[in-house]
Amino acid sequence: MKNILYILAIITFTGTQAQSLNYTDLGVLFSSESTIGTARFVGLNGAMGAVGGDLSATQKNPAGAAIFNHGQFSITGGVHNYKNSNNYYGSSTQNKSSDFNLDQIGGAFVFNDINSYSGWRKVVFSVNYQRTNNFYTRDYFEGNGGYASFYRHPNAPGYHENEDLDTSEHFENAQSQSLHNLIDGKSSKFSFSLAGQYNEHVYLGLGLNFHSLSLYQTTELNELNEDNTGYLLDGLSIQNNSQTADGFSINAGVILKPIHQLRLGLSIASPTWYYNVLEEYDVTELIANIPDKGINAADPYRDNSYLEYSLSTPSKLTASAAVVLGKLGFINIDYTYKVYNSLNLDGLPEFKDDNQYFTNALQNTNNIVIGAEIRLGNLNLRGGAGYEQSPFKENLDPNYVDIIRLGNKYSGSLGAGYRFGNSILDLAYRATKQNNEYDLYDGDKANPATIDNKNTNLSITYTYIF
Numbered sequence: 001m002k003n004i005l006y007i008l009a010i011i012t013f014t015g016t017q018a019q020s021l022n023y024t025d026l027g028v029l030f031s032s033e034s035t036i037g038t039a040r041f042v043g044l045n046g047a048m049g050a051v052g053g054d055l056s057a058t059q060k061n062p063a064g065a066a067i068f069n070h071g072q073f074s075i076t077g078g079v080h081n082y083k084n085s086n087n088y089y090g091s092s093t094q095n096k097s098s099d100f101n102l103d104q105i106g107g108a109f110v111f112n113d114i115n116s117y118s119g120w121r122k123v124v125f126s127v128n129y130q131r132t133n134n135f136y137t138r139d140y141f142e143g144n145g146g147y148a149s150f151y152r153h154p155n156a157p158g159y160h161e162n163e164d165l166d167t168s169e170h171f172e173n174a175q176s177q178s179l180h181n182l183i184d185g186k187s188s189k190f191s192f193s194l195a196g197q198y199n200e201h202v203y204l205g206l207g208l209n210f211h212s213l214s215l216y217q218t219t220e221l222n223e224l225n226e227d228n229t230g231y232l233l234d235g236l237s238i239q240n241n242s243q244t245a246d247g248f249s250i251n252a253g254v255i256l257k258p259i260h261q262l263r264l265g266l267s268i269a270s271p272t273w274y275y276n277v278l279e280e281y282d283v284t285e286l287i288a289n290i291p292d293k294g295i296n297a298a299d300p301y302r303d304n305s306y307l308e309y310s311l312s313t314p315s316k317l318t319a320s321a322a323v324v325l326g327k328l329g330f331i332n333i334d335y336t337y338k339v340y341n342s343l344n345l346d347g348l349p350e351f352k353d354d355n356q357y358f359t360n361a362l363q364n365t366n367n368i369v370i371g372a373e374i375r376l377g378n379l380n381l382r383g384g385a386g387y388e389q390s391p392f393k394e395n396l397d398p399n400y401v402d403i404i405r406l407g408n409k410y411s412g413s414l415g416a417g418y419r420f421g422n423s424i425l426d427l428a429y430r431a432t433k434q435n436n437e438y439d440l441y442d443g444d445k446a447n448p449a450t451i452d453n454k455n456t457n458l459s460i461t462y463t464y465i466f
Helices: 006-012 023-031 039-043 062-067 352-360
Strands: 072-088 091-112 122-132 135-145 171-196 203-226 232-259 262-269 273-289 301-312 315-324 327-338 345-347 365-376 377-389 411-422 423-438 449-465
Touching: 023 203, 023 301, 023 345, 023 352, 039 377, 039 411, 039 423, 039 449, 062 122, 062 203, 062 232, 062 262, 091 135, 135 449, 171 232, 171 352, 232 315, 345 352
Parallel strands: none
Antiparallel strands: 072 091, 072 449, 091 122, 122 171, 135 171, 171 203, 203 232, 232 262, 232 273, 262 315, 273 301, 301 345, 315 327, 327 365, 365 377, 377 411, 411 423, 423 449
């Protein structure tokens, strides 16, 4: 589990606080993706696996690049809004925040009639940068779970590092716990796709993807615990966790057009191999003085660690179908099967237990999105809906889950685009709902806090066709 050396070192000082994300939690978090990209892609809720013709759609099926008839450049900005309603032992808090990001930028280049005798009608090369997830989080929890991790004061009379020899008075009557959880960071990828149209009915594509991620988490856990005579111990644990990595993946796909009104797509994406995840971790623990008992504040406890490890995320298979309604528009549906069995950590002998946790706690997931576009001259109207299954098994013992547990995610989107000359302006709005859990203490010491997560994002894309 997370910070093994830290836990061994700190157990003699107070207790064990593991409120920051474990390696298993990071593995799940780094395997998740959000529907981020061009406003057209977002407005269709990402349901473009069989229709293509969009730079973000090539991330789902690279064969979609061969749908382009002309070269194009696009750039997308997004405003992301986060709203969490948290509950910890009956105490509720609300958290709202927003940020603005460059969500996408890229271009496609079309080469027609390479060889009129070969059957290849065109070849398309595309390059695209795109965010794949935002880790931005601002959470606050407070309540009383009845567990005291700060239950001894190092300056109390009779204190001994060896608890068997300790005769000091213990502060085991928990009065309150509060946790600030602040996370910044993102995952993104830079993709190169090569696709081609063969005859009238076959589109093939291959993509090479270079990934990067960064996550910076700061947690502040504060406890007030009482002894049997009514005196309070005030303890604070501050943990900083930094994760940065580079990775690589490939994806390939095909789109078939058996009849003019029907398109069928199939794509496969390899795991993302993060070969150099760099971790920097530090902890500071503070225990205040108790003047009425003549106890001075404890000297701050500080520790830090560094680690380099590797991570491979789940592979996935996407099957798509689209009905094209002539010049009126289309309806597209995508089904994605995500193989969490391929999630794997490497770099420490202890990761054997973490990988077993993935096997015991996680399941392969079934995910579906549907989107439709209506064309009214130069104006296009879009909408979509989606369901993303939780990677955690049902009826799983809550005490077995490490820090985070992600629930099923439901999403809906609306969008519009207008073409004027060689330019297109697209707007999209997308909303998601997901019920998650966050454990202030790893293990069965207290029940996790619940998080009712409702996020929205507004995307705007400018496209120039050449």
